[in-house]
Amino acid sequence: MLATLIPLFDDKMSVCAYSVFARKENHFLNPEMEGGARYDGAGTVHELEVVSSMGMSMLSGGKEVFVPVNQFSVFAEISLQCTVPANKVVLLMDNSITPEPNYVKRVKELKMQGYKLAIRKLPISSFEPYKEILNQCDYILLNHAKIDIEKAKIYFGKVYPKIKLCAVNVDTKEQYDMLISHGGYDLYEGGFFRMPVRESETEVNPLKVNYIELLNVVNAPDFDLTDAADVIGKDPALTISLLEIVNRMALNSEITSIRHATAMLGQKELKRWINTAVTKELCADRPTEITRLVMIRAKFAENLAESFEMSLLGQELFIMGLFSAIDIMLGKTMKEALDMVLVPKDVKLALLDNEGPFAPVLNFIKRYEDADWTEISRLMVLGNMDMTKIYDAYLSALRWYRDLFPVTVTG
Structure with a gap:
């Protein structure tokens, strides 16, 4: 199976929910499944496996998650497959679920069980026939172009005042600006939001300069631990975070200084910790979705090393994913941002020119994030990649992020 998370935003570019996009089979290897895949495992909602595996704490602030159901899986024992609170799950129906009595009855049952409901792919001409189902829905996804x-x-507002309107296929900043100026939509989804961007800054603030200095120290060949310690000492938040990590390691010894703490970690672990901790700080004044995206992208890239026959280059691939939004973190163009930080040559080639040995990995990840399963399937066949390993690599990245930045789930 393949699966990814797609964010849904509001008019302030804040993530309000996620939608799980999944495909069970590689149709290039099993072409006969393409037309009939929806009927396979009809009693299973495969997307719930993803949600249950990662846990709701993975989703920033315990946001809702949209999970597609079809005319068969809607009758599944969903409560037995779902290990997260029902009120955090939005069951996303489409027009394969018709307004016939058996479907209407089932939809009402799911609503009574505490699940939220949404519907998509519903033409305007079907709004009235679907009245009983729409009365149960919390959201309707609409193609803004139609x-x-x-x-x-x-x-x-008059017929279904409680339903929230979601604009889908919003793929450009211009479309987004036009839609929010008109108002009416509560949520938006589209390619434009895979990497949310705000207005650029002309200068990098002093705190970020300190972070950039630290990145350059630890990404230099055979860096000096004392140099890293001296830069860490300039930032109280990083100092506290470092000491917390090392204190868990050093149960029977006293940490006497920041230099002592860096020596305890060693070059490899210190480099990994700094790259992740500093990236989080660089994203602090940006939409939280950027932090989530680049962290998961970094770990996913590292986890894909074996599938791309780059097992010894996992660390470099991690850095590539981590710095894939360095332009947004610093409010600069990608070229300006990469001129400020020290990164391996192949990482720079991939990020700046989409060239070099790492570029295929970055392109694969971006296609995966977009749920472009047709292209992903093609690339897996060409690269002789195992779909289960790819899926496990992604789930592992989600769990790593969940454990790295745990959040409290409310409501």
Whole structure:
């Protein structure tokens, strides 16, 4: 199976929910499954496996997660497959679920069980026939290019006042700006939001300069631990974080200084910790989705090393993923940002020119994040990659992020 998380945003570019996109089979290897895949494992909601595996704490602030169901899986024993709170799960239906009595009854049952409901791929002509199902829905996903939002606001405000409108296929900043200026939508989803961007800064603030200095120290060949310790000592938050990590390691010895702490970690672990901790700080004034995306992308890249026959280059691939949004972190162009930090040559080639040995890994990850399963399937066949290993690599990255930055789930 393949699966990824797609964020849904509000008009302030804050992540409000995620949608799980999954495919069970590689249709290039099993072409006969493409038309009939939906019927295989009809009693299983495969996307719930992803949600249950990673846990709700993986989703920033315990956000809701949209999980697709079809005309068969809607009748599954969903409560037995779902290990997260029902009120955090939005069961996403499509027009394969018709407004017939057996479906209407099942939808009402799921609502009574505490699940939230959403529907997509519903043409305007079906709004009235679907009245009983729409009355149970919390969200409706609309293709903004095929809907008159002014008329939709009036219609839904009058007939279904509790339903939230979600614009899908929003792929450019221009489309987004136009939609929010008109209002009416509660959530937005589209390619534009895979890497949310805000206005650039002309200068990098002093604290970020300190972080960049630290990145350059630890990414230099055979760096000096004392140099890293001296830069860490300039930032109280990093100092506290470092001491907390080392104190867990040194149960029977006293840590006497920051230099002592860095020596305890050693070059390899210190480098890994600094790259992740500093990246989090660089993202601190940006949408939290960027932190989530680059951290998961970094670990996913490292986990893919074996599949791309780069087992010895996992650390470099990790850095590539981590710095893939360095332009947004610093409010610079990618070239300007990479001129400020020290990164391996192949990482720079991939990020700046989409060239070199690491570029295929980065392109694969971006396609995966977009749930472009057709292209991902093709690349797996060409590279003789095992789908289970790819899926495990992604789930492992999700769990790593969950454990790295645990959050408290509310409500």
